[in-house]
Amino acid sequence: MEVLLYTILTLCALGVLSAVILYFVAQKFRVEEDPRIDEVEKMLPGANCGGCGFAGCRGMADALVKQDDISSLFCPVGGGDCMKAVAAYLGKAAAEKQPEVATVRCGGTCEKRPRTNDFDGAKSCAVASSLYVGETGCAFGCLGFGDCVVACAFDAIHINPATGLPEVDPDKCTACGACVKACPKMIIELRKKWPKNRAVYVSCVSKDKGAVVMKACKAGCIGCGKCVKVCAFDAITVENNLAYIDPLKCKLCRKCVNECPTGAIRLVGMDPLPKAPKAAPAPAAPAAPKAETAPAAEKPAAAAPKAEAAPDANKES
Amino acid sequence: MKTFPMGGVHPSENKLSCAKPIEVLPLPEVVTIPLAQHIGAPAVAKVAKGDKVLTGQLIAEAGSFMSANIHSPVSGTVTAVDMVPNGQGLRQMMITIKREGDDWAEGIDRSETLVKVCPFSAQEIIAKIKDAGIVGMGGATFPTHVKLSVPPGKKADCVIINGVECEPYLTSDHRTMLEHGEELMVGVTILMKAVGVEKAYIGIENNKPDAIAHLKRIAAEYKGIEVVPLKVMYPQGGEKQLIAAVTGRQVPPPPALPIDVGAVVCNASTTVAVYRAVQKSMPLIERVVTVTGKRMKEPKNLLTRMGTPVSALLEAAGGVPEEPSKVVNGGPMMGRAMVNLASPVTKGCSGITVLSGREAVRREAAQCIKCAKCVSACPMGLEPYYLSKMTQKKGWDALEGQMITSCIECGCCQSTCPSYLPLLDWIRLGKQTVMGIIRARGAAAPKK
Numbered sequence: 148m149e150v151l152l153y154t155i156l157t158l159c160a161l162g163v164l165s166a167v168i169l170y171f172v173a174q175k176f177r178v179e180e181d182p183r184i185d186e187v188e189k190m191l192p193g194a195n196c197g198g199c200g201f202a203g204c205r206g207m208a209d210a211l212v213k214q215d216d217i218s219s220l221f222c223p224v225g226g227g228d229c230m231k232a233v234a235a236y237l238g239k240a241a242a243e244k245q246p247e248v249a250t251v252r253c254g255g256t257c258e259k260r261p262r263t264n265d266f267d268g269a270k271s272c273a274v275a276s277s278l279y280v281g282e283t284g285c286a287f288g289c290l291g292f293g294d295c296v297v298a299c300a301f302d303a304i305h306i307n308p309a310t311g312l313p314e315v316d317p318d319k320c321t322a323c324g325a326c327v328k329a330c331p332k333m334i335i336e337l338r339k340k341w342p343k344n345r346a347v348y349v350s351c352v353s354k355d356k357g358a359v360v361m362k363a364c365k366a367g368c369i370g371c372g373k374c375v376k377v378c379a380f381d382a383i384t385v386e387n388n389l390a391y392i393d394p395l396k397c398k399l400c401r402k403c404v405n406e407c408p409t410g411a412i413r414l415v416g417m418d419p420l421p422k423a424p425k426a427a428p429a430p431a432a433p434a435a436p437k438a439e440t441a442p443a444a445e446k447p448a449a450a451a452p453k454a455e456a457a458p459d460a461n462k463e464s
Numbered sequence: 465m466k467t468f469p470m471g472g473v474h475p476s477e478n479k480l481s482c483a484k485p486i487e488v489l490p491l492p493e494v495v496t497i498p499l500a501q502h503i504g505a506p507a508v509a510k511v512a513k514g515d516k517v518l519t520g521q522l523i524a525e526a527g528s529f530m531s532a533n534i535h536s537p538v539s540g541t542v543t544a545v546d547m548v549p550n551g552q553g554l555r556q557m558m559i560t561i562k563r564e565g566d567d568w569a570e571g572i573d574r575s576e577t578l579v580k581v582c583p584f585s586a587q588e589i590i591a592k593i594k595d596a597g598i599v600g601m602g603g604a605t606f607p608t609h610v611k612l613s614v615p616p617g618k619k620a621d622c623v624i625i626n627g628v629e630c631e632p633y634l635t636s637d638h639r640t641m642l643e644h645g646e647e648l649m650v651g652v653t654i655l656m657k658a659v660g661v662e663k664a665y666i667g668i669e670n671n672k673p674d675a676i677a678h679l680k681r682i683a684a685e686y687k688g689i690e691v692v693p694l695k696v697m698y699p700q701g702g703e704k705q706l707i708a709a710v711t712g713r714q715v716p717p718p719p720a721l722p723i724d725v726g727a728v729v730c731n732a733s734t735t736v737a738v739y740r741a742v743q744k745s746m747p748l749i750e751r752v753v754t755v756t757g758k759r760m761k762e763p764k765n766l767l768t769r770m771g772t773p774v775s776a777l778l779e780a781a782g783g784v785p786e787e788p789s790k791v792v793n794g795g796p797m798m799g800r801a802m803v804n805l806a807s808p809v810t811k812g813c814s815g816i817t818v819l820s821g822r823e824a825v826r827r828e829a830a831q832c833i834k835c836a837k838c839v840s841a842c843p844m845g846l847e848p849y850y851l852s853k854m855t856q857k858k859g860w861d862a863l864e865g866q867m868i869t870s871c872i873e874c875g876c877c878q879s880t881c882p883s884y885l886p887l888l889d890w891i892r893l894g895k896q897t898v899m900g901i902i903r904a905r906g907a908a909a910p911k912k
Contacts, residue, residue: 264803267826269889271856277893279803280553355555 183237184212190233191222196300198223198323211237218242224321246340247322249304249315253289253334254350254366254411256310260285276331284363287353289313289334298329317344339394345416347392347399354387368411374403465670467695468705471843473876475632475698475797477671481756481763482635486643488767489780491566495538495771496548496558497523501810502599503606504530509559515542520569520747523559526594532607533597535747537769539567551774551793551807552800561771573744578646582654582742589658589742596741598748602626602701602731603794605812608738611730612658614723620659621726624710625652625735627668627675628694628701631795634815636752637732639765641675644736645682651739652689659728664689665710669696698797699874703729705843717870753809755781757818759789768809775805777816790824792817797875830883838877838887844870848877852887855894860901868895869902
């Protein structure tokens with residue numbers, strides 16, 4: 148009994164002694180750290196995705212607290228709201244950025260872009276693209292091995308087995324840009340996120356000449372420039388046989404969608420404009436009268452999403 | 465019998481066309497000539513659409529020191545200088561020429577007479593080789609004039625001629641050695657003179673006893689040339705492996721070059737091309753291409769003009785079999801599968817191999833079982849399983865530390881893997897990325 152008592156007492160004494168020593172040591176060697184870093188880290192999403200350019204949220208929080216000017220820092224996952232909250236807490240001016248979403252710019256589905264060969268090497272886009280053109284005739288299109296899927300930390304991008312192309316879930320996508328970096332063909336682009344996940348974009352990145360594109364894929368941009376002519380907002384440019392819609396200039400009027408002969412301009416979350424009845428049956432001849440009537444007919448439709456979108460965009464930013 | 469000390473595999477040789485004499489392929493109607501047929505900077509086109517060219521005329525000039533001239537393989541009219549898909553379907557700058565007859569440029573000696581005496585100095589020889597646009601014809605396509613220009617402060621003591629042809633199926637070097645043995649020997653003496661050495665070895669694997677006997681007999685008449693029979697082992701045709709097999713010297717890891725151990729290695733077909741360039745002023749516009757495969761009707765060795773579409777060669781050998789096949793530019797170990805058969809024969813194309821049936825498909829990859837067969841097979845002493853895994857994990861620093869840049873991409877690891885892992889696919893990607901990082905670092909360093 149006595150032995151037991153001594154043992155317990157000795158252990159207790161050791162414990163107390165160690166605690167006292169540890170207390171003083173901790174006091175002596177304490178590292179001064181801004182407590183705000185912890186607070187800011189809690190405000191950040193905690194995804195550690197690296198989308199901000201830092202290794203993790205802690206690094207971002209550290210930079211946010213230490214830098215006087217935080218306008219160059221932005222957390223794509225938390226978005227404008229998160230940055231506003233952080234800035235308000237720190238008393239600094241936050242960077243303002245419109246919400247973005249990853250957009251896969253390839254429409255070469257299994258059906259539209261026939262396979263010409265089978266790749267049986269390592270199932271990776273990076274490997275395949277370093278070796279050869281890919282399983283189809285298009286040298287620019289999606290390879291479909293899913294490097295972007297592996298890169299996504301938010302489970303927001305998946306290969307659709309029916310089309311063979313990756314599809315982004317806009318609600319899960321945080322625009323961290325990991326898939327953009329993972330894609331060796333540079334197909335994925337971060338584009339402005341419209342309300343209700345609406346979008347109009349050129350779903351092709353082929354810089355080949357029109358005839359070459361047509362041969363490889365039925366959904367490619369042939370660089371005809373019809374969309375440029377119809378765009379009232381100067382948002383579309385054609386360079387190297389490829390049209391590009393500037394997401395910041397585009398107002399989602401959808402005129403270009405009907406104009407595109409190959410359907411390379413994709414429309415998401417909206418109904419297409421009704422085809423101008425006079426334009427369809429008579430192709431070339433009545434060009435002049437069409438120009439007069441078409442804008443009148445299309446104006447209300449074009450204005451509607453604009454009016455709806457503008458206040459929403461203001462709300463979010 | 466001699467061989468290299470480390471790693472290697474011995475795949476089935478399948479030298480189906482080794483007894484077939486070289487045949488001349490009829491001239492193609494249209495040729496396409498890539499401007500980048502060699503390692504280094506692409507050549508710069510000297511002709512434009514509509515120009516008339518003669519056979520052997522210079523049509524593209526070396527873009528820098530590390531580059532090579534390109535000559536027209538036929539006479540006719542240039543119809544385009546444009547981006548054209550290559551064998552892998554990737555767009556590449558090419559000159560397209562529509563053939564009209566076969567009129568040769570002046571100054572080229574097309575006779576078969578052997579000219580033994582070489583009156584030129586070392587500099588003149590190298591200049592002639594540079595003018596003729598000669599590059600390593602074994603597949604690496606390293607410009608030969610660069611190889612022969614021994615950098616100051618270094619000294620070569622021997623020339624090694626690569627007659628190994630360790631790649632299964634291919635027989636173009638074998639047939640060249642048999643049918644152009646005399647030219648080869650004169651070529652060797654020219655190379656010895658260019659580099660300034662007294663000794664040359666011709667390394668030949670002993671699965672070519674006829675070539676060994678033939679060259680030994682001729683070599684007796686030439687001073688300082690020795691034929692070295694080698695044990696059959698892949699990848700003995702690799703430059704560093706061949707040096708180790710013939711001389712026993714080990715080339716240190718990059719950036720060291722073979723010249724650091726005093727050796728200059730040159731392929732057998734290239735040596736014959738050197739003879740023709742120096743003694744006959746003949747540019748490199750044609751080469752022997754083996755067209756082979758187990759299901760091909762007639763495997764053949766074809767003397768082909770550069771720029772001939774691969775489909776024409778396959779046609780001459782009986783056409784591609786009906787069943788799904790893999791057409792490989794090169795041999796089965798190091799060759800690259802092709803997706804575009806309209807693509808041209810280039811300076812580095814030693815063979816077209818058609819793999820069919822079970823040979824053509826890779827088996828489903830399983831898990832690594834840590835058997836380390838890839839480690840024992842690696843002729844460079846690397847750890848392929850680690851390099852492959854680390855590439856997947858993007859550990860570029862670790863890969864650089866593990867010497868991924870010394871990988872010669874021979875494919876021994878992948879061919880020996882019992883789990884059929886695509887080791888080389890990943891390693892090649894890792895190597896490309898690490899080399900890019902090293903280059904970027906080199907470009908950034910002097911600015912600081």
